[in-house]
Amino acid sequence: MGMAEEILLRINGTEHRIHCDPATPLLFVLRNQLGLTGAKLGCGLEQCGACAVLMDGVSQLTCATGVGEFQGRDIVTVEGLSNGGTLSAVQQAFVDAGAAQCGYCTPGMLIAAQALLDENPDPDEADIREAIGGNICRCTGYVQIIEAIKLAAENLREAAQ
Amino acid sequence: MISQAPNTRYVARKRRTQEDKRFVTGRGVFVQDIERPGMLHVAALPCPYPRARINNIDFSAALAMPGVHAVLDGAELAAATNPLYGGLKTPGVKWRPLAFELSRYAGEWVAAVAADSRAIAEDAMELIEVDYTPTDPVIDPEEAYQAGSPQVHPEHGSNVLYDGEFTWGPVDDDFAAADHSLSFRARWHRSSTVPIETFGAVAEWDEGKGILDVWASIQMPNYADQIAGAMGIPLNAVRVHQDVDVGGSYGVKRGIKHTVLIGYLSRKLERPIRLIEDRLDNMGGGDAHGPDRIFDTQVAYNADGMIKSLKIRALDDAGAYPGRGPFQLGKPIAAIVGPYTINSVHYEAISVTTNKTGQVPVRGFGQAPTNYMLERAVDKVAAALGMDRIEIRRRNFIQPDQFPYEQPSGTKYDSGNYPAVMDKVLALANFDALCARRDEIRSEGRLAGIGVATCLEPGGGNNMFEYLMNPAAEITTFMEGAEARIDGEGCITGVMATTTSGQGHETLVATILGEELGREPDDIRVIHADTLTAMPTRSPVASRMAIMLGGAITGAAAKLKAQIMAIAAHNLETPLDQLEYSGGDVSVRNDPSRKLTWNEICYIAHKQYHRLPEGAAPGLQAQHVWQVPLGGQLPDADGKVQLYPCFSFQAHIPLVEIDPGTGKVTLLEYFIAHDCGTVINPDIVRGMILGGIAHGIGAALYEKFEYAPDGQFLSATFADYLMPSTFEVPLVKDTEHCTPSPLTSHGQKGSGEGGYLGGPAAVASAVNDALSPRGLEIDQLPMRMSLIEELLNGTP
Numbered sequence: 001m002g003m004a005e006e007i008l009l010r011i012n013g014t015e016h017r018i019h020c021d022p023a024t025p026l027l028f029v030l031r032n033q034l035g036l037t038g039a040k041l042g043c044g045l046e047q048c049g050a051c052a053v054l055m056d057g058v059s060q061l062t063c064a065t066g067v068g069e070f071q072g073r074d075i076v077t078v079e080g081l082s083n084g085g086t087l088s089a090v091q092q093a094f095v096d097a098g099a100a101q102c103g104y105c106t107p108g109m110l111i112a113a114q115a116l117l118d119e120n121p122d123p124d125e126a127d128i129r130e131a132i133g134g135n136i137c138r139c140t141g142y143v144q145i146i147e148a149i150k151l152a153a154e155n156l157r158e159a160a161q
Numbered sequence: 162m163i164s165q166a167p168n169t170r171y172v173a174r175k176r177r178t179q180e181d182k183r184f185v186t187g188r189g190v191f192v193q194d195i196e197r198p199g200m201l202h203v204a205a206l207p208c209p210y211p212r213a214r215i216n217n218i219d220f221s222a223a224l225a226m227p228g229v230h231a232v233l234d235g236a237e238l239a240a241a242t243n244p245l246y247g248g249l250k251t252p253g254v255k256w257r258p259l260a261f262e263l264s265r266y267a268g269e270w271v272a273a274v275a276a277d278s279r280a281i282a283e284d285a286m287e288l289i290e291v292d293y294t295p296t297d298p299v300i301d302p303e304e305a306y307q308a309g310s311p312q313v314h315p316e317h318g319s320n321v322l323y324d325g326e327f328t329w330g331p332v333d334d335d336f337a338a339a340d341h342s343l344s345f346r347a348r349w350h351r352s353s354t355v356p357i358e359t360f361g362a363v364a365e366w367d368e369g370k371g372i373l374d375v376w377a378s379i380q381m382p383n384y385a386d387q388i389a390g391a392m393g394i395p396l397n398a399v400r401v402h403q404d405v406d407v408g409g410s411y412g413v414k415r416g417i418k419h420t421v422l423i424g425y426l427s428r429k430l431e432r433p434i435r436l437i438e439d440r441l442d443n444m445g446g447g448d449a450h451g452p453d454r455i456f457d458t459q460v461a462y463n464a465d466g467m468i469k470s471l472k473i474r475a476l477d478d479a480g481a482y483p484g485r486g487p488f489q490l491g492k493p494i495a496a497i498v499g500p501y502t503i504n505s506v507h508y509e510a511i512s513v514t515t516n517k518t519g520q521v522p523v524r525g526f527g528q529a530p531t532n533y534m535l536e537r538a539v540d541k542v543a544a545a546l547g548m549d550r551i552e553i554r555r556r557n558f559i560q561p562d563q564f565p566y567e568q569p570s571g572t573k574y575d576s577g578n579y580p581a582v583m584d585k586v587l588a589l590a591n592f593d594a595l596c597a598r599r600d601e602i603r604s605e606g607r608l609a610g611i612g613v614a615t616c617l618e619p620g621g622g623n624n625m626f627e628y629l630m631n632p633a634a635e636i637t638t639f640m641e642g643a644e645a646r647i648d649g650e651g652c653i654t655g656v657m658a659t660t661t662s663g664q665g666h667e668t669l670v671a672t673i674l675g676e677e678l679g680r681e682p683d684d685i686r687v688i689h690a691d692t693l694t695a696m697p698t699r700s701p702v703a704s705r706m707a708i709m710l711g712g713a714i715t716g717a718a719a720k721l722k723a724q725i726m727a728i729a730a731h732n733l734e735t736p737l738d739q740l741e742y743s744g745g746d747v748s749v750r751n752d753p754s755r756k757l758t759w760n761e762i763c764y765i766a767h768k769q770y771h772r773l774p775e776g777a778a779p780g781l782q783a784q785h786v787w788q789v790p791l792g793g794q795l796p797d798a799d800g801k802v803q804l805y806p807c808f809s810f811q812a813h814i815p816l817v818e819i820d821p822g823t824g825k826v827t828l829l830e831y832f833i834a835h836d837c838g839t840v841i842n843p844d845i846v847r848g849m850i851l852g853g854i855a856h857g858i859g860a861a862l863y864e865k866f867e868y869a870p871d872g873q874f875l876s877a878t879f880a881d882y883l884m885p886s887t888f889e890v891p892l893v894k895d896t897e898h899c900t901p902s903p904l905t906s907h908g909q910k911g912s913g914e915g916g917y918l919g920g921p922a923a924v925a926s927a928v929n930d931a932l933s934p935r936g937l938e939i940d941q942l943p944m945r946m947s948l949i950e951e952l953l954n955g956t957p
Contacts, residue, residue: 037193040357041193042358043878044440047879048879078185078187098177098847101663102356102663103180103183103185103406104358129888130887134886138356140848141848141852141854141890141893142855142890
């Protein structure tokens, strides 16, 4: 273990001042120090995507990347996607399309989908596959997840008109 | 696309699931999210050798490390606990959470550290000094079967855990009378379900109450029983909290060794103890691998393509600690002839132990490898006769007017329409155009192939395969219980008796309760009782919950409705047969002004004893325990017995292209038609089937737990094991057919396993179709790129 430092994190719009070794993976800080348990530990090697958060709008894995790398960045976890009790368009589309089964990969999938739609409001199937290509789901076979992301894109485009 | 839509309001209608809202907001509560005051964390030390004698363990340095509370070795644990439950009669095979005297596979846990954090426990683990004497392992299952091979469990006396022969029907006569026969070997290599959430558990011994509380990522029957048995405490001293969300399982979440380990530590230290596997623990040391099977099969068939008889020898490698693994050779007896009119079967099932991590039940309980072998057999007969692969299946199909159909091993298939499902998948695939597309790719000098495969999915469960393999296990119950309550304000609560790992059981219970009581399912709360308050259950295995939990909650709803009607009859002073129930209100048939509303009836039931019929108990609550249909019988004099009640059917048609240079397989298209009777929730069933296919694609092309010939484990990460991602799994197109089961509450059958039963066979059929112009064939799974490349180009 390295030396603990004071680290400033901005997560879901709130500033957090924490004290820890900057090499500690962000995921463990989120889960163990900040009570944000939405992001999940799947592999610990950044091979499955369950731990994804948005970092400055980009999907970033957190199970092996030290919290120090996230200083000064704008971090959004799955808890930050919804607005109070109102689900975001992507979350609602996952519910409507039946895209979650066990729910374990779902937070990471939502983050990857959100990052995609923020960048590309009209993704085709290949774009969606690319965007969630680093997120492994064992339950769904991906079909309903891809359908959900298409649905979210449609709903967002309609809302924007 | 449902051919016979049931007359229902909620069942079989598209509805959102109850569970998804908590998952999309990140508010699922998984075992990693369980915090207990004063909780300690455990890490376990893996043995580096495939087989080694443990001479001495010196953990004094680890114990001295700040933050470490205990170091436990196998000797201490073996003295204080009983061996873990094994299903076969093999008293010389002792499975323990930590290796004792002899370590039996690379990765087996030999010691455990309990500390203030997992990080401290891992650091302390590094300080444990183990003095080993490595000895020769046995890795190859055929070598293990030979007398004189190194023994994994010397006390057992050989490596053969089970070797049984079954003959159903006139096999020798059928072979003698058939026009032709062929034989082949098919190999299903070791893989598993590998959920994204590893196994984890928290145990907390309460000395005041004398109760061990357990929170776990679990999916298995009799978990509490096995904890109690190993710890030597009464069953009612174990309370498993079943409202923990389980992050995928598909059969394998059976961390009994983990739980006994932390249960013991919790009792010893009087602290809550948590053990969550990391990915390496899970892949290499979690005792969670699946079937690893060699089939030697002979097929007798006639010139017209009719398959008459099978002789099957299945040799399965159960690893070092078998648990219930060997019984995965038994369940396939339920559908040993698949959907075909094959007249007789000889089946030899052999389970051996080797120096690998242990085998547990995997999606389909052994049926996926067997169906792969069976469908290879059908394709080979077609090829030998120059017959179309669809035509040969049509000729051999059991016909719709033959149900219930008793197949040779004694199981009756409940219902089905296999030709109709085949027609639907061909129409969905636009089969002629699909063939034209394949042929066009071939004409451009590339390799392409279409797969054809079917499968039966036995659903509902039953324990009789265990009896067939071990008659000491005279267990004929395979029940499921449920409870339903309506409170004084009219709110409904369903209580299920087990955990859920993604199958949407809360939605299932709410949908059926809503249907039966005419109330909105979204307003129905569904909870998971803990094991001390739960009704009897056999857990969500065996594609059984739609059938069994569905039947149990239907029974509870019927009892509630009877209570409601009795209250209404008493208060309206009208006989039952003149009352009408509608949406929870009860009125007099010819005088609708005389009526009691749902809220009035619920209020009377809970608050107004003076208005209850004589003898009625206050409140509205009902329990129902349902025995599995057709279960409960021991085998007849010929050894025939019903295994599983309900049989779903699927037909799969994929199109693949193979890069002739690299051997890389690309799934261009994948079509499936399925028939699981009445679908309770269409999105859930669709997700089960599509997910099963993706899992099957993994088993067919990528996934493998590889051991080096010297026994070292080579597949410790997702990148080595090869989990399929969006780049490997195509957008599967699906359609349904509905042949209701006559045995279940709403005509439903199972759907959790079929995609994984048919998928591997279908992909194997497609790859072999692509290779056939080169005169090549592959009869092993996975068919990894390197294997195909070597076959095509001769360069390893």
